[in-house]
Amino acid sequence: MNRYALLLFITSILTFSGGISFSQEQPELSDLVGTADFFPRLHAEYTSADSPQEALELLHKFLPAVEQDDHRHKLLLDMAKIEEQLGKLENAQLHYQSAAFAPRGKRDFHALYLSALLLIEFADFDQALLQCRHVIRESADTELTHMARMQEARILQQQGEEAEAAAILHGLHEARDRLPAGVLYGMYILYASLPEKSDAEINSITQQLKSRFPASPEYGLLQEQIKRTPTAEVALGMVNAPDSLQAHGESVSDTLIQSTEKSPSDAASNDASADTSADASVEEGKADKNGQNQKSRAIQTGSFRDAENAHYMQRELEKQGFTAMVVQADVNGSTFYRVLVPIAYGETEEELVLQLKEKSFEGYPVY
Numbered sequence: 001m002n003r004y005a006l007l008l009f010i011t012s013i014l015t016f017s018g019g020i021s022f023s024q025e026q027p028e029l030s031d032l033v034g035t036a037d038f039f040p041r042l043h044a045e046y047t048s049a050d051s052p053q054e055a056l057e058l059l060h061k062f063l064p065a066v067e068q069d070d071h072r073h074k075l076l077l078d079m080a081k082i083e084e085q086l087g088k089l090e091n092a093q094l095h096y097q098s099a100a101f102a103p104r105g106k107r108d109f110h111a112l113y114l115s116a117l118l119l120i121e122f123a124d125f126d127q128a129l130l131q132c133r134h135v136i137r138e139s140a141d142t143e144l145t146h147m148a149r150m151q152e153a154r155i156l157q158q159q160g161e162e163a164e165a166a167a168i169l170h171g172l173h174e175a176r177d178r179l180p181a182g183v184l185y186g187m188y189i190l191y192a193s194l195p196e197k198s199d200a201e202i203n204s205i206t207q208q209l210k211s212r213f214p215a216s217p218e219y220g221l222l223q224e225q226i227k228r229t230p231t232a233e234v235a236l237g238m239v240n241a242p243d244s245l246q247a248h249g250e251s252v253s254d255t256l257i258q259s260t261e262k263s264p265s266d267a268a269s270n271d272a273s274a275d276t277s278a279d280a281s282v283e284e285g286k287a288d289k290n291g292q293n294q295k296s297r298a299i300q301t302g303s304f305r306d307a308e309n310a311h312y313m314q315r316e317l318e319k320q321g322f323t324a325m326v327v328q329a330d331v332n333g334s335t336f337y338r339v340l341v342p343i344a345y346g347e348t349e350e351e352l353v354l355q356l357k358e359k360s361f362e363g364y365p366v367y
Helices: 003-016 038-047 052-065 069-085 089-101 109-121 125-138 142-158 162-174 181-193 199-212 217-222 266-272 307-319 349-358
Strands: 298-304 325-331 334-342 364-366
Touching: 038 052, 038 069, 052 069, 052 307, 069 089, 069 109, 089 109, 089 325, 089 334, 109 125, 109 142, 125 142, 142 162, 142 181, 162 181, 162 199, 181 199, 181 217, 199 217, 298 307, 298 349, 307 325, 307 334, 349 364
Parallel strands: none
Antiparallel strands: 298 334, 298 364, 325 334
């Protein structure tokens, strides 16, 4: 048998028995967890998913396996954006808030600001105000700070604090020639809704939009060339839109650090025994300045001196389906890393505490 005939004979046998495979089967994503190939593959799969829902399911499934801070930050932001697209706004707000604290030792203030905007849409003004003020106090981004300042005025106006809102607007007005179009438009709407509005200031803002941003959507809204979709507050009848227009957010948190504390639960063990930043009990912290009950913002499941321990608990919570974040706090010169599970919009602290207990996590509310 010559060489050519032998080759045909071998080829026919291999074809009959199943053929020749020259490509190695790609490993499953779950098999890559813990390897350098895991995150690039996960990113490739969810960004090429057939639908936003499929991408979201992948992110939810594999987020607990992602340990590197910048990777977790990226996934949390992408989850929030997809959830906004799908109308899952409560989940989006929680993931923006988590993304704000995902980079260890740093803060993503833009993510915190996006969290605050969604809280405003839910009319959760107290929490949104705290987050905006955190951005104002800590962010080095001047434009973002101005945007947060305008939202602060918006919230105060909604809460009936017109004098405080007006004072903030006057301060922004001094910097009007450096403000972006979105902030100027928001100021215009707020000025128009104040009991004592200043025509001079309203006119100067209009002139800024006309001269600096003539082609902007904001100037188009001002000229009534674009119809503004009402905000949640207007749609629910909570407030009236002035002159058929309503300020709308552009499109988070030491809030929880500034809360009333008590000694940590056994879940934090000996590592957190010194974290007692306030002597007042949780019960004493439930009354606000008007003597009314305050809504708790999260359940604290642990407080640690070691950041790695805190992040380990965070991952364990996420594996059980909870949204968890690590918040750094300085207490009497010592640094602690607190593990917090935010209370979702519409959920009660009692429900969340029971859910945590069912998964063997102990926690208490913070305010």
